Amino acid sequence: MFRIWFAVLALTLGTAVSASAAASDIQQVRFGGTDDETRVVVELSAEMEFRAFTVSDPSMRLVLDLPRASWSVAGLETGEGLGFGLVDDFRFFDRSEEASRLVFELDHPAVIVSQFAIPANDDNPHHRLVIDLRQVENTEFEAESGFPEPNDLSQLIAERREATFVAPQRERRVIVIDAGHGGRDPGAVANGVHEEVVNLAAALDLRERLMATGRYEVVMTRENDTFLTLEQRVDVARNADADLFISLHADSGGSNTSVRGAAVYTLSDSGAGRAQRRAANSNDWSHVSASSEQPVVRNILLSLSLREKRNRSAVFAEMVLDSMGDVGPVLSNGHRQRGFYVLLDSRVPAVLVEMGFLTNRQDAANLASPAYRGRLMQAVANSVDAYFDRDDVEDADIIHSAELTPIP
Numbered sequence: 001m002f003r004i005w006f007a008v009l010a011l012t013l014g015t016a017v018s019a020s021a022a023a024s025d026i027q028q029v030r031f032g033g034t035d036d037e038t039r040v041v042v043e044l045s046a047e048m049e050f051r052a053f054t055v056s057d058p059s060m061r062l063v064l065d066l067p068r069a070s071w072s073v074a075g076l077e078t079g080e081g082l083g084f085g086l087v088d089d090f091r092f093f094d095r096s097e098e099a100s101r102l103v104f105e106l107d108h109p110a111v112i113v114s115q116f117a118i119p120a121n122d123d124n125p126h127h128r129l130v131i132d133l134r135q136v137e138n139t140e141f142e143a144e145s146g147f148p149e150p151n152d153l154s155q156l157i158a159e160r161r162e163a164t165f166v167a168p169q170r171e172r173r174v175i176v177i178d179a180g181h182g183g184r185d186p187g188a189v190a191n192g193v194h195e196e197v198v199n200l201a202a203a204l205d206l207r208e209r210l211m212a213t214g215r216y217e218v219v220m221t222r223e224n225d226t227f228l229t230l231e232q233r234v235d236v237a238r239n240a241d242a243d244l245f246i247s248l249h250a251d252s253g254g255s256n257t258s259v260r261g262a263a264v265y266t267l268s269d270s271g272a273g274r275a276q277r278r279a280a281n282s283n284d285w286s287h288v289s290a291s292s293e294q295p296v297v298r299n300i301l302l303s304l305s306l307r308e309k310r311n312r313s314a315v316f317a318e319m320v321l322d323s324m325g326d327v328g329p330v331l332s333n334g335h336r337q338r339g340f341y342v343l344l345d346s347r348v349p350a351v352l353v354e355m356g357f358l359t360n361r362q363d364a365a366n367l368a369s370p371a372y373r374g375r376l377m378q379a380v381a382n383s384v385d386a387y388f389d390r391d392d393v394e395d396a397d398i399i400h401s402a403e404l405t406p407i408p
């Protein structure tokens with residue numbers, strides 16, 4: 001699968017920077033990735049809240065704020081070290097009795113693509129904070145940089161707790177299945193196969209398999225040949241407080257009839273920006289703190305919610321892709337990201353499955369076959385089981401996303 005490597009760069013030696021009564025030790029700072037997509041990993045002895053942001057003044061920096069932590073990185077007793085990729089070097093500061101800060105000097109303008117925490121687990125005894133950076137033009141960097149509101153980390157932590165969406169406790173998980181197209185929108189048509197028909201047949205098949213487990217409540221966006229707007233499909237997921245949204249489609253390769261295989265799409269970066277604007281404009285704050293009246297705070301909360309959703313969607317996408325690969329061909333780099341409208345809800349983990357290419361004769365024949373579709377949908381159903389099987393979905397999702405999110 002995906003390979004992530006971390007460069008551990010230990011350099012300076014010197015006098016100890018230590019803090020007494022700290023709740024957690026910073027034990028390691030690692031870097032991975034490339035010169036223009038760099039991952040920063042901070043390892044801690046215990047779980048800790050944090051926030052990361054970039055500033056452009058007095059220099060280009062990534063700032064990581066933590067509650068009071070003590071610095072105990074072996075070999076870096078001065079609290080300083082060299083960076084890698086987009087990071088030149090870094091320094092640790094005790095800011096007050098309550099707060100610590102790590103400052104990373106940037107080599108080039110960069111934005112934070114994602115930031116998340118990974119609890120300790122069987123494979124790694126450390127708690128990890130992960131920040132992914134991507135190099136951008138200076139104008140984008142300037143636009144994204146600045147000290148965030150609220151200024152106070154503890155306030156942000158309180159808000160963040162409220163922002164984390166937890167689907168209501170229910171006896172059964174709620175899965176929304178969206179059969180793409182329908183009615184006056186036939187979707188792709190090739191080799192005598194109509195996408196809307198195949199999508200619906202697969203969706204009904206998947207519903208049956210999920211219902212048979214007795215574990216799920218299944219909500220369909222459509223059960224027959226009717227037309228729905230994309231907005232209506234997203235609304236179905238939101239109104240159902242869905243735990244998972246699966247949109248089923250079949251692809252078209254245009255005149256390239258040789259391209260074949262399944263792919264799974266999750267929300268792209270640009271899509272995430274669009275999702276955030278969409279939620280901001282729709283004034284839908286039902287899933288973030290009602291007490292946060294300030295738009296700037298609400299925007300932070302929204303992006304946190306969105307980050308959670310994208311992490312979970314990525315975990316599920318990888319599982320579906322693995323599982324479908326046992327049934328039929330999947331595209332190389334089969335987990336792709338795009339700003340598809342049906343993926344835009346800021347909360348419900350969502351994937352769009354392209355089951356194959358109707359423009360390819362063999363894929364079209366497969367998707368027209370109820371037996372093949374059945375095997376493919378069983379693979380999807382198995383992934384749904386596996387996704388919810390884990391003991392603690394919240395924690396496990398984040399663990400997996402870190403392992404599965406590749407840095408190219």
Ligand SMILES: [Zn+2]
Nearest residue numbers: 180187249250
């Ligand atoms: Zn389609």
